[in-house]
Amino acid sequence: MVFEQIELVEVGPRDGLQNEPDIIATDTKLALIGRMIDYGARRLEVASFVHPQRVPQMADAEAVIAGLPDRTDCTYIGLVLNKRGVLRALATREGGARGIDQVGCVVVASDTFGQKNQGQTIEQGIAETRAMLRFAREEGMRAQVTISAAFGCPFEGEVKHDTVLAIAEDLAAEAPEEIALADTIGVGTPWEAGELFGKLGALLGGKIPMRAHFHNTRGTGIANAWEAYKAGVRVFDASLGGLGGCPFAPRATGNIATEDLVYMMERSGVATGIDLEAAIAANKWFAGQLGRELPSAVARAA
Amino acid sequence: MVFEQIELVEVGPRDGLQNEPDIIATDTKLALIGRMIDYGARRLEVASFVHPQRVPQMADAEAVIAGLPDRTDCTYIGLVLNKRGVLRALATREGGARGIDQVGCVVVASDTFGQKNQGQTIEQGIAETRAMLRFAREEGMRAQVTISAAFGCPFEGEVKHDTVLAIAEDLAAEAPEEIALADTIGVGTPWEAGELFGKLGALLGGKIPMRAHFHNTRGTGIANAWEAYKAGVRVFDASLGGLGGCPFAPRATGNIATEDLVYMMERSGVATGIDLEAAIAANKWFAGQLGRELPSAVARAA
Numbered sequence: 001m002v003f004e005q006i007e008l009v010e011v012g013p014r015d016g017l018q019n020e021p022d023i024i025a026t027d028t029k030l031a032l033i034g035r036m037i038d039y040g041a042r043r044l045e046v047a048s049f050v051h052p053q054r055v056p057q058m059a060d061a062e063a064v065i066a067g068l069p070d071r072t073d074c075t076y077i078g079l080v081l082n083k084r085g086v087l088r089a090l091a092t093r094e095g096g097a098r099g100i101d102q103v104g105c106v107v108v109a110s111d112t113f114g115q116k117n118q119g120q121t122i123e124q125g126i127a128e129t130r131a132m133l134r135f136a137r138e139e140g141m142r143a144q145v146t147i148s149a150a151f152g153c154p155f156e157g158e159v160k161h162d163t164v165l166a167i168a169e170d171l172a173a174e175a176p177e178e179i180a181l182a183d184t185i186g187v188g189t190p191w192e193a194g195e196l197f198g199k200l201g202a203l204l205g206g207k208i209p210m211r212a213h214f215h216n217t218r219g220t221g222i223a224n225a226w227e228a229y230k231a232g233v234r235v236f237d238a239s240l241g242g243l244g245g246c247p248f249a250p251r252a253t254g255n256i257a258t259e260d261l262v263y264m265m266e267r268s269g270v271a272t273g274i275d276l277e278a279a280i281a282a283n284k285w286f287a288g289q290l291g292r293e294l295p296s297a298v299a300r301a302a
Numbered sequence: 303m304v305f306e307q308i309e310l311v312e313v314g315p316r317d318g319l320q321n322e323p324d325i326i327a328t329d330t331k332l333a334l335i336g337r338m339i340d341y342g343a344r345r346l347e348v349a350s351f352v353h354p355q356r357v358p359q360m361a362d363a364e365a366v367i368a369g370l371p372d373r374t375d376c377t378y379i380g381l382v383l384n385k386r387g388v389l390r391a392l393a394t395r396e397g398g399a400r401g402i403d404q405v406g407c408v409v410v411a412s413d414t415f416g417q418k419n420q421g422q423t424i425e426q427g428i429a430e431t432r433a434m435l436r437f438a439r440e441e442g443m444r445a446q447v448t449i450s451a452a453f454g455c456p457f458e459g460e461v462k463h464d465t466v467l468a469i470a471e472d473l474a475a476e477a478p479e480e481i482a483l484a485d486t487i488g489v490g491t492p493w494e495a496g497e498l499f500g501k502l503g504a505l506l507g508g509k510i511p512m513r514a515h516f517h518n519t520r521g522t523g524i525a526n527a528w529e530a531y532k533a534g535v536r537v538f539d540a541s542l543g544g545l546g547g548c549p550f551a552p553r554a555t556g557n558i559a560t561e562d563l564v565y566m567m568e569r570s571g572v573a574t575g576i577d578l579e580a581a582i583a584a585n586k587w588f589a590g591q592l593g594r595e596l597p598s599a600v601a602r603a604a
Contacts, residue, residue, distance in 0.1 A: 026367065
């Protein structure tokens with residue numbers, strides 16, 4: 001047995017819900033976040049500061065954040081795509097409010113995907129994100145960054161490792177709290193996860209922690225997480241039940257499920273801090289709210 | 303990239319179908335097997351020789367076998383649980399018929415599970431199986447063996463590695479064509495898959511090939527297959543679409559899906575001999591026959 005520990009970032013409230021077609025009430029989102037904290041999540045991506053017309057499900061970001069439990073042992077993350085998003089994140093703290101603890105920035109590792117998703121080439125994405133990271137630091141806001149489509153692009157197909165590593169090197173110059181690689185469309189394999197995180201770890205030299213964000217769209221998410229773990233990753237995104245579909249594969253599953261990651265890790269001797277039974281109970285409750293079963297294999301087998 | 307090759311054993315017609323509640327017509331089974339051969343499967347578990355009252359879905363074993371394409375490039379496997387099963391397998395060749403090429407025997411690595419499933423303790427299972435392996439060899443029938451519940455038992459929980467290895471050592475004395483470890487209830491993790499197959503490989507010393515049989519009940523099946531591959535396994539069971547539920551977890555998924563294994567392996571530079579697009583097409587056709595979607599993540603994302 002190995003005896004290590006990972007940190008799980010519960011991304012259900014943001015990445016998990018953003019593609020849900022029906023708007024979920026703010027109170028339901030807060031109840032969901034409360035259950036996540038109850039099952040042991042201590043770092044949660046709670047909302048994104050994007051234009052409500054682009055992602056209607058996130059239109060109540062400020063209301064969700066205003067209702068978060070005022071806990072000192074939790075880190076609340078808000079996703080930001082531009083400086084305006086950082087300003088909104090900062091505004092959640094005004095008047096002494098609890099607000100957001102950390103912003104998450106994103107650089108897309110594909111010119112075509114980046115232009116469609118955020119109106120930016122890779123180069124523009126790096127420049128804007130470096131400016132955001134600097135601005136956040138000046139304003140006293142913690143910031144991390146994710147390189148998305150790092151394992152493949154829905155438009156361009158293959159994404160070269162050198163492209164991903166060059167982005168990471170540029171971003172590392174701003175000393176973000178963490179650099180994540182995201183398999184946004186779920187095409188990665190464990191072979192590639194081991195390779196790419198191995199190279200990233202060598203590049204970062206232990207100075208900046210790595211984080212992994214996998215989707216289970218093609219059934220490889222848990223395998224990728226294990227290989228990333230073996231390559232030195234100790235922070236993993238996951239969502240309750242595997243919430244979070246892929247807009248490019250509407251019938252496919254989404255993020256790796258919190259329950260599945262926890263089962264695999266804990267049974268391998270790796271502590272996660274998550275109470276699996278409580279997570280499965282939260283899954284059943286939220287599945288009732290949505291009126292459908294969630295993809296998590298562990299929850300279905302329970 | 304690694305550049306290797308694996309052999310896939312398509313177990314959909316037997317392990318995949320045996321728990322289907324509605325009896326599938328012999329012609330439909332034969333059409334399914336035909337499509338499997340079309341997508342590249344060259345070794346197929348086509349039936350089991352068990353009592354029709356125990357597994358009604360396999361009552362037409364002889365009829366299925368009589369209808370198999372007479373191909374010299376395919377290996378047809380029939381599962382046998384006792385000497386009577388071997389005799390039935392041998393009978394399929396009578397009168398110069400094509401028949402079965404190989405029998406698959408099973409020893410359960412748990413006294414409780416073995417007694418409930420086959421009325422045998424581990425010790426009795428080993429003795430009976432050794433006798434079956436000898437008898438098959440004397441009769442000119444190829445034979446391999448699977449150690450089931452090798453990663454955990456639904457009744458006893460943990461199964462010790464030493465128990466599994468002791469069974470393997472006893473069976474190796476009969477020189478079966480192959481020794482497989484099966485995670486019958488889908489509880490294994492990639493950590494354990496690497497450990498256990500590493501130990502088995504050391505025990506067998508390359509003299510008897512290893513095979514892996516994983517279920518995806520808790521989302522770890524593909525991760526386990528990759529670790530088993532890295533531990534030296536080159537033969538993998540899989541079923542089209544992930545057919546084959548677990549009777550102990552009725553809502554859970556079954557065998558690892560052929561499509562998911564092929565996607566993961568091929569994208570990692572490991573050849574499988576399977577045409578993925580044709581397998582996905584076969585999935586869609588058979589899902590139509592069953593009237594429900596099959597679990598394969600790759601097919602759902604297609």
